[in-house]
Amino acid sequence: MRTLVLNAGYEPLAVISFKRALVLVMSEKATVIERDEEEPIWGTNASYDRPAVIVLTRYVRVPTSRRIPVTRRGVLRRDAYRCVYCGKAASTIDHILPRSRGGADSWENLAACCLRCNNIKSDRTPQEMGWELRMTPRPPHGTAWTVRGVERSDPRWEPYLALAA
Incomplete structure (x- = not known):
């Protein structure tokens, strides 16, 4: 069981284990x-509801620039597991500007790609191939990316996640 944690201002912070949430409630x-x-959980002095969403009693300051690290899994998820060139199911990552030509490992230069397109494109740019990207790669944004664990959300969390979007 997992629990969504909201800051005192009701913005989503994280998803934590049910046990950790219960400790926060008990303390x-x-x-x-x-x-x-x-059923509720019985302690020595009281009973506690099983938390699905909790709100902190004190406000926690969150750093303003939460940088989302670039990962293979994140690029595939951002592009909905679809090839940026042909639209088929993607299983690999492609550097739009190849690394051999100075292409960086950044959200703007990486895209989900099917194995066939990745092999055909090889060490060339999409312009050299005469290909167009189906979407422009950008860094992801929104609560689904800044709040860890939200990708597998609980229906009870939706009202609180929608407020932050």
């Missing part, structure tokens, strides 16, 4: 605002 550092339907 009065957080309050349960969405409960799980299962």
